[in-house]
Every structure is written in C-alpha cells, then in structure tokens.
Amino acid sequence: MKVTGSHLVPLDRARVYSMLQDPEVLAACMPGCEKLEKSGEDSYTMKMKMALAAISGQFDGKVSITDQNPPGSFRLLVEGTSKIGFMKGGGLLTLTTEGDATCVAYEGDVQVGGTLAAVGQRLIDATSKMMIKRFFEKLIAVQP
Amino acid sequence: MASVITEQEKLIGKGIKRKEDPRLITGTATYVDDMQLPGMHHACIVRSPYAAANIKSIDIKAALETPGVVAVYTGAAVKDVGPVPCGASLPGLRVPHHHILAQDRVYFVGHPVAVVVATDRYIARDGADLVEVDYDVLPAVADPEKALADGAPAVHPQWPDNVAFNFHQENGEVEKVFAEAEVVVKQRITSQRLIPSSMETRAVLAEYRSGEKALTIYSSSQIPHLLRTLVAGMLGVPEHKLRVVVPEVGGGFGSKLNVYAEEALMGWIAMKTGKPVKWIESRRENFLTTIHGRGHVDYYEIAAKKDGTITGIRLKLIQDLGAYHQLLTPAIPTLSVLMMPGLYRCQTICADIVGVFTNCVPTDAYRGAGRPEATHGIERMVDMLAAELKMDAAELRLKNFIQPGEFPFASATGLTYDSGDYAKPLKKALDIVNYMGLREQQRKARAEGRWMGIGMSTYGEICAFGPSPATPAGGWESASVRIEPSGKITVHTGVSPHGQGEETTFSQIVADELGVDFNDVVVLHGDTAIVQYGIGTFGSRGTAVGGTALYFALQELKAKIKRFGAMLLDTDSVVYEEGRCACRKTGNSVSLAEIAGASYRAMKLPPGTEPGMMATYFWEPPNFTFPFGAHIVVTEVDKETGVVTIQRYVAVDDCGKILNPLIVAGQVHGGVAQGIGQSLYEHGIYDDNGQLLTGEFMDYAIPKITMMPWIESEHTETPSPVNPLGVKGVGEAGTIGCSPAVVNSVVDALSPLGVRHLDMPLSPEKIWKVLQGGQA
Numbered sequence: 001m002k003v004t005g006s007h008l009v010p011l012d013r014a015r016v017y018s019m020l021q022d023p024e025v026l027a028a029c030m031p032g033c034e035k036l037e038k039s040g041e042d043s044y045t046m047k048m049k050m051a052l053a054a055i056s057g058q059f060d061g062k063v064s065i066t067d068q069n070p071p072g073s074f075r076l077l078v079e080g081t082s083k084i085g086f087m088k089g090g091g092l093l094t095l096t097t098e099g100d101a102t103c104v105a106y107e108g109d110v111q112v113g114g115t116l117a118a119v120g121q122r123l124i125d126a127t128s129k130m131m132i133k134r135f136f137e138k139l140i141a142v143q144p
Numbered sequence: 145m146a147s148v149i150t151e152q153e154k155l156i157g158k159g160i161k162r163k164e165d166p167r168l169i170t171g172t173a174t175y176v177d178d179m180q181l182p183g184m185h186h187a188c189i190v191r192s193p194y195a196a197a198n199i200k201s202i203d204i205k206a207a208l209e210t211p212g213v214v215a216v217y218t219g220a221a222v223k224d225v226g227p228v229p230c231g232a233s234l235p236g237l238r239v240p241h242h243h244i245l246a247q248d249r250v251y252f253v254g255h256p257v258a259v260v261v262a263t264d265r266y267i268a269r270d271g272a273d274l275v276e277v278d279y280d281v282l283p284a285v286a287d288p289e290k291a292l293a294d295g296a297p298a299v300h301p302q303w304p305d306n307v308a309f310n311f312h313q314e315n316g317e318v319e320k321v322f323a324e325a326e327v328v329v330k331q332r333i334t335s336q337r338l339i340p341s342s343m344e345t346r347a348v349l350a351e352y353r354s355g356e357k358a359l360t361i362y363s364s365s366q367i368p369h370l371l372r373t374l375v376a377g378m379l380g381v382p383e384h385k386l387r388v389v390v391p392e393v394g395g396g397f398g399s400k401l402n403v404y405a406e407e408a409l410m411g412w413i414a415m416k417t418g419k420p421v422k423w424i425e426s427r428r429e430n431f432l433t434t435i436h437g438r439g440h441v442d443y444y445e446i447a448a449k450k451d452g453t454i455t456g457i458r459l460k461l462i463q464d465l466g467a468y469h470q471l472l473t474p475a476i477p478t479l480s481v482l483m484m485p486g487l488y489r490c491q492t493i494c495a496d497i498v499g500v501f502t503n504c505v506p507t508d509a510y511r512g513a514g515r516p517e518a519t520h521g522i523e524r525m526v527d528m529l530a531a532e533l534k535m536d537a538a539e540l541r542l543k544n545f546i547q548p549g550e551f552p553f554a555s556a557t558g559l560t561y562d563s564g565d566y567a568k569p570l571k572k573a574l575d576i577v578n579y580m581g582l583r584e585q586q587r588k589a590r591a592e593g594r595w596m597g598i599g600m601s602t603y604g605e606i607c608a609f610g611p612s613p614a615t616p617a618g619g620w621e622s623a624s625v626r627i628e629p630s631g632k633i634t635v636h637t638g639v640s641p642h643g644q645g646e647e648t649t650f651s652q653i654v655a656d657e658l659g660v661d662f663n664d665v666v667v668l669h670g671d672t673a674i675v676q677y678g679i680g681t682f683g684s685r686g687t688a689v690g691g692t693a694l695y696f697a698l699q700e701l702k703a704k705i706k707r708f709g710a711m712l713l714d715t716d717s718v719v720y721e722e723g724r725c726a727c728r729k730t731g732n733s734v735s736l737a738e739i740a741g742a743s744y745r746a747m748k749l750p751p752g753t754e755p756g757m758m759a760t761y762f763w764e765p766p767n768f769t770f771p772f773g774a775h776i777v778v779t780e781v782d783k784e785t786g787v788v789t790i791q792r793y794v795a796v797d798d799c800g801k802i803l804n805p806l807i808v809a810g811q812v813h814g815g816v817a818q819g820i821g822q823s824l825y826e827h828g829i830y831d832d833n834g835q836l837l838t839g840e841f842m843d844y845a846i847p848k849i850t851m852m853p854w855i856e857s858e859h860t861e862t863p864s865p866v867n868p869l870g871v872k873g874v875g876e877a878g879t880i881g882c883s884p885a886v887v888n889s890v891v892d893a894l895s896p897l898g899v900r901h902l903d904m905p906l907s908p909e910k911i912w913k914v915l916q917g918g919q920a
Contacts, residue, residue, distance in 0.1 A: 118431065
C-alpha cells in the first residue's frame with residue numbers, strides 16, 4: 001500500500017533533519033514506541049505497541065536510515081514482527097524550506113501480513129495516516 | 145404441515161417437519177466442542193504469517209516454560225506421520241508431500257508450523273504466542289495466471305512452472321467446427337475464490353486408551369469412514385483400532401469432505417501424551433486454513449450457426465489449486481469439464497485444464513464443486529451468443545435443449561444423462577414471471593431511465609455421486625435396518641447427514657415401507673464403531689444413494705418379516721400391509737412387534753432363516769443422476785450507487801421425486817443464498833504477497849437475511865430411472881442455478897450501456913465504475 005503526504009514543521013530545515021536522525025527524538029515521537037536503541041551505524045532496534053481495530057500487539061523491529069542527503073532527504077525503513085503479524089514500511093522523506101518552516105514530504109510503501117492483513121487491512125490506510133500525524137504533532141511538541 | 149400422522153398415511157412427498165430441528169434450535173445438540181473428557185488438554189496451532197518462507201529456527205523454550213503448557217511440537221516431531229492425503233488421481237499429477245506440520249518451509253499464510261498443548265484453551269493460545277519462529281521470507285505468488293508467467297516465484301521449488309497437471313478432453317471435430325462456424329463468441333470468465341464459512345468451524349477431539357491401544361477421533365466431518373481409513377494410514381494405527389465419531393456438524397458445504405492435518409495431529413498428540421486433546425478452529429483460522437472453493441479463470445469460446453444452433457464449445461480452464469492438494473483438489477475442475485455442455489445437445493467440445501499451484505490455501509469441493517463454475521460459464525456464453533445473434537435468451541436455450549425423447553442421452557463429455565424434460569421448468573418459470581409482460585415492463589423502465597434486468601439460467605447437475613468406477617474411494621452407500629424386539633426400528637446409514645435432514649427423510653422411507661409410526665424410527669450415523677462402512681454425505685448423494693441402500697435393505701427385511709409372519713400364522717402366503725402380516729384366507733394377522741419379538745425369542749424359525757430381524761444393504765449406483773432446472777432473476781440497478789436489488793427470484797428445480805418438500809425448499813433456499821453470495825458479495829482476496837485480505841466477516845461478505853430476496857420455489861418432477869425412489873438430489877441445485885441467472889440479469893439491465901459481461905461479485909463499486917463509463 002502506498003503512503004504519501006506531507007507535514008509542516010515550524011523549525012528550520014537543518015534542525016528538523018537532525019531531529020529526525022536522533023533516536024531519542026524518534027522514540028519520543030513514534031506512537032506506541034517503547035524502546036529504540038542504536039544497533040549500528042544508522043540502524044536501531046525497536047519495541048513498539050500497535051493497535052488496529054480489535055487487535056493489538058507488541059512489535060519487535062528494526063529501523064534503518066539510508067541515503068542520507070542532509071538536510072534535504074533520507075530514506076527510512078521500518079520492519080517489525082509481532083504475534084498479530086508483521087509490518088514493513090519504507091520510504092523517502094524530503095525536506096524543503098517553506099518560509100520559516102520546513103515541509104517534510106514522505107512517499108513510501110507499507111506492507112502487512114498475518115492477522116494484521118487478514119482482519120485489519122481496511123483500516124491500515126487510516127491508521128498509518130493517524131500514526132504519522134501523531135508523530136509530527138509530537139515532533140513539534142518535543143522540540144528542545 | 146402434517147403434525148398428526150396416522151399409520152395409513154403415506155409420508156413420502158409430505159412436508160414433515162425435521163426430527164433434527166428441536167435439538168438444533170433449542171441448543172441441546174452435541175457438537176465436538178460440547179464434549180468434555182477427563183484430563184482433556186487443549187491445542188493451539190502456531191501458523192505462518194508468510195505465504196512463502198524458509199524456517200530458519202523455532203524457539204519453543206518460552207512457550208514450554210509457561211505454567212499449564214504441557215508440550216510443544218514442531219515439524220521435526222511429526223515428520224514420520226503420513227502426508228495429508230490427496231484422493232484424486234490424474235495422469236502426471238504432481239503431488240507435493242503435505243506434512244501435517246511444516247518441515248523447513250511454509251507455503252501459505254496459515255500453514256501450521258507448531259502446536260502448543262496446554263491444560264486449557266487460553267493457556268494454549270498464550271503459549272502459541274510465545275513460540276518464536278525465525279523465517280527467511282521468500283517471494284510468493286497468489287494469482288494463478290501470474291503463477292503461470294515466466295519468472296514467477298516457484299511455489300514448490302522442484303516445479304518452477306507451478307503447473308500441477310494438465311488435463312485435456314475433447315469430442316467431435318473441434319477445429320473444423322470452429323473454422324466453419326457462422327458465429328464465434330469468446331469471453332474470459334472468472335469464478336472467484338470463495339470461503340465456505342460453515343457456522344461451526346472445524347473441531348477435533350482425540351482420545352487414546354493405551355490399555356486397549358485404541359484411538360478415538362471426534363471430528364466435525366462429512367466422511368467419518370473415509371476419515372478413519374485415511375487417518376489410520378497417516379498415523380500407522382491399525383484401522384480397527386481407530387474409531388471416528390462425528391457428532392452434530394454445524395455445516396460443511398464440502399469443506400468438511402476432507403482429511404485435514406489437524407485431524408491426524410490431534411490423534412498423534414493424544415497417543416504421544418496419553419491425554420485427550422481438543423482443538424477448535426477459530427474463525428480466523430477457518431478463513432485461512434479450511435479449504436476455499438472455486439478459483440477459476442475460464443477462457444470460453446462458443447461456436448454457433450446463425451439460426452442459434454450451438455455447434456461447439458471450447459474451454460481453457462485455469463484452476464487455482466493453492467499450495468497443496470487436499471482430498472479432492474485436482475479433481476474438482478474435471479467436474480467442470482464433465483458439466484461444460486450443460487443441457488445442450490452440442491456434441492463438439494474441447495477442454496484444457498491447467499492446475500496451478502499458488503501460495504494460497506488449497507481449493508477443494510464447495511457446494512456444487514466444479515458444476516457451478518461450469519454452469520456459470522456455459523450460461524453466460526449462451527446469453528452472450530443470444531445477444532450476438534439478437535435472439536431471445538429463452539428461445540436460444542429452447543432451441544438447443546436435449547429433447548425429452550432423447551434420454552438416456554450420451555453427452556459430449558462421456559456422461560449418460562438419465563432423464564429430463566429441460567423445456568418444462570424453463571417454460572414454467574417463464575410463465576410464473578409472465579416473461580412477455582416483464583419484457584414490456586423493462587421497455588417502460590428503460591424509457592423512464594431505470595436499469596431493470598431479466599436474467600435466466602437453465603442448469604444441469606451431476607448428482608448422487610456416484611458409480612464407484614467414477615469416484616476416488618467408492619461411490620456406493622450402505623444402510624442397515626434393525627427391528628428391535630419391541631418393534632422399534634434402528635437405521636444405521638453410511639451417509640453422514642449434517643443439515644440435509646436424512647434422519648427425517650429416511651424415517652419417512654421406513655415408515656412407508658414398513659407401515660410403522662415415523663416416531664418409532666431412529667436413524668443413526670457418523671460413528672464408525674456402530675455403523676457399517678459408508679462413504680459419506682457430499683455431491684447430493686445422501687438420499688439418492690444412501691436412501692436407495694436403505695430402500696433395498698427394507699425390501700430384504702420385508703421378505704424376512706413375511707417369512708416369520710407366515711410361520712406365525714401357519715400359512716403359505718401372507719401380505720404385509722400397514723405394519724401387519726395378514727393371511728388373506730383366514731383374515732388372521734400378526735403385528736410387526738409380535739413378529740420381531742418372535743424372531744428374537746426364536747422358539748421356532750422359518751426354514752433356512754436366521755433368528756433376529758436385521759438387514760444390511762450396500763448399494764452400487766449404476767449411474768449418476770442429472771437434476772436440472774431454470775432460475776429467473778429480475779434485478780434493478782441503482783444508477784447513483786451501483787447497488788443491485790433482486791426484485792424477483794423464481795427457481796423451478798427438477799430434482800426428481802420429492803420425498804419432503806419442506807427439506808427440498810430448505811436446500812433450494814440455502815443453495816440460492818450461497819449463489820447470491822457468490823454473485824453479489826463474496827470474494828476471497830489474496831494480495832500479491834499471498835496475504836489473505838478477507839480474513840473476517842467484516843471483509844468477506846456472506847449475505848445476511850436482509851440481503852436475500854423472496855425465493856419463489858417451484859418444481860417439476862421427472863423421476864430418475866437410476867434408483868427406485870426416483871430421486872435425483874437437490875443439495876447443490878440452488879447454488880448451481882443461481883449465479884448465472886443473477887449475472888445475466890444485471891448484464892441485461894446494463895446492456896443499453898454496451899455491457900456484455902461482468903465478473904463476480906457484482907459489488908456496488910464495480911457496477912458504479914461501469915455506470916461512470918469505466919471498466920469493471
């Protein structure tokens with residue numbers, strides 16, 4: 001499933017870029033994220049709780065950041081498995097300056113499997129949009 | 145309906161209320177999940193979330209440490225258990241070894257990988273969540289046409305083309321007929337994957353008594369005896385030490401005409417642990433792992449003369465088999481080929497099946513099994529031909545029907561149609577709807593800008609499976625009748641009714657044949673320890689084959705009754721009427737209870753006659769039966785929303801002699817409901833990665849009562865010469881007749897827009913797109 005959209009963050013581009021690479025910021029902003037630890041150069045292990053309709057589960061996963069092109073763009077890959085199935089999402093984030101703010105545009109794919117796909121597929125679009133929205137809301141709120 | 149039954153009244157043909165219903169509607173019937181055995185454990189199965197993956201490792205430590213978890217088994221533990229059996233054989237058929245638990249690779253989402261056994265169901269489930277399986281995910285393919293393409297991922301690495309078999313059948317000069325045809329109509333037609341969705345999911349309980357070395361498996365099945373033979377083989381248990389009991393079954397529709405991994409697995413666990421173990425399939429598991437139905441992509445060509453005479457039918461059938469063969473998987477599309485000429489005289493046919501492996505749950509028999517697909521195909525093609533020739537659809541059908549004087553009729557596919565008058569139900573249905581008036585109404589509706597459609601289908605069926613040489617495991621059926629010393633009657637039937645109402649119809653047969661009270665008869669089934677070997681219930685065979693076995697057992701018994709009657713009345717010649725043996729000369733008579741009692745006390749025996757009053761009969765049918773009928777559907781399509789409303793549904797079914805019109809009506813209603821489900825709502829959808837996207841009833845739409853039209857059910861009665869009861873079978877008729885009638889009706893409604901064909905299901909979204917001028 002394709003996921004595209006953009007959010008405006010009222011901070012300058014370099015600042016937003018570095019926040020998006022900071023595991024502590026990411027951990028604080030990702031909805032349901034319980035743990036995010038650096039496991040290598042630009043890669044992290046993650047524990048995350050996710051609920052979709054009547055099902056919920058604890059995901060163990062990996063986050064990796066590639067193709068960094070500061071402060072303009074980078075690629076994010078998130079993979080997680082849980083008792084309710086698996087998810088895999090990846091995409092390109094592009095940062096552009098808009099006045100005093102930065103527009104973060106994303107374009108990617110989300111793939112789910114197992115129970116998550118069988119009973120939750122019709123909600124994935126709405127849920128992923130909601131999660132992304134919450135992520136940016138928090139990002140604005142946590143700015144140091 | 146008849147509530148007071150006198151002995152003299154013949155019960156056959158009457159709408160007797162079902163004996164089964166009080167226990168079913170009061171919740172007092174016993175299903176597998178109602179059974180509790182001392183010390184019973186519960187099993188939960190760990191299943192693959194991936195459609196294709198190598199299993200790198202399985203960590204069961206955390207699961208085993210859970211308090212209450214008794215054992216965890218993985219593929220390695222059961223690798224020596226025999227494979228899940230495929231009963232179908234076709235030349236060159238590739239049969240993958242189907243282990244009861246995955247070994248080193250998984251092939252579809254839901255593939256069983258491990259099993260957790262615990263002291264209760266919830267702990268078993270918690271334990272299953274703690275089993276860590278490390279997968280190496282592989283590319284999957286879920287669409288049969290994509291699986292045939294070059295470079296598609298191989299479902300089974302040893303067969304990179306994903307082809308399980310090719311099957312060819314032809315009759316007549318196909319090339320010549322098509323070359324010389326005045327008209328040829330071609331169309332790709334799909335019959336989408338359906339999920340059978342019985343109200344009771346699968347359920348297994350196994351108990352092993354080590355002292356007796358005897359295993360008992362309770363299972364929600366349609367085939368207790370075949371299950372016993374096959375599971376005994378899988379587990380290496382001597383067949384006489386395995387008992388299969390099928391208690392109440394909450395629906396099967398073909399999905400329980402099978403032998404599943406879980407049935408053998410529970411037997412194996414019971415033997416391994418020495419404790420009874422129960423597994424109840426969850427609804428989500430049912431969607432993922434119980435067989436699906438249909439799964440066809442058909443390429444049809446029909447050749448005809450300008451006057452409408454059909455001269456040839458050509459079919460390329462792509463069957464989505466799924467990842468494995470279940471019991472009859474590869475045989476199902478061959479039934480479509482047998483049925484492809486429908487009710488038409490055409491003798492030139494050519495069919496090619498390619499059976500394709502996909503990373504999906506296997507397809508197999510689902511109500512109609514191959515025949516709904518074939519009927520949908522031919523009946524859509526005939527409508528398209530009528531449109532091409534600008535002929536009326538009814539007229540074209542009447543022109544091509546096999547005529548009443550031509551029976552027995554040798555079909556182009558090698559069948560012998562037993563009896564029929566195909567114009568009769570069609571004409572009756574046309575009369576009921578006032579066809580000419582309806583067409584006039586349609587003209588007016590169109591003038592008002594409303595999309596009203598009239599569609600019909602005339603279907604034939606292959607029922608009463610069947611002559612043994614034409615079935616994988618024997619097609620006969622057995623019955624035994626025992627008259628107890630008090631005159632009460634116990635019937636043991638080899639069929640395994642699970643909604644078909646044979647406890648009632650068989651009681652009617654006994655009551656009429658022996659002149660006894662309907663309530664003095666009990667019909668027992670579904671326990672291999674008490675019932676002689678039988679084949680089971682599927683393919684509209686229960687009454688046509690099982691009922692006939694009962695009929696012949698009753699004839700043998702009547703002869704014995706008369707011998708005892710004559711002895712007791714001290715005469716040479718007796719008549720048996722209304723439950724008494726009478727001597728015409730003296731006027732003396734003796735009741736069945738007295739005769740039965742005398743046969744067991746055996747103070748005196750007729751010459752050459754054994755004591756007791758019991759007869760057993762195994763009946764081998766000489767042929768299938770061929771029911772037929774006509775369904776007419778009037779629809780209207782909402783221009784704004786694309787919603788299809790069925791305004792009238794007329795079904796005229798000829799299922800041979802009707803033993804109980806109430807039960808026949810129930811079968812027609814249920815069949816039509818499932819046909820409407822396929823036509824308008826249901827679609828089992830896998831995404832490109834082999835993930836089932838329709839895994840619950842929120843996404844997989846079976847029709848609710850409010851989505852059903854009123855069904856005007858009528859009949860014609862053309863007795864079958866194949867059996868003395870004259871019955872043909874009606875279990876699948878509704879499903880088979882329905883879908884082409886609904887689709888023909890909607891296509892007819894939209895024909896002014898240039899619509900020629902639509903594939904099922906006709907969802908509002910699909911129709912709306914057509915109305916917007918797009919493609920369906």
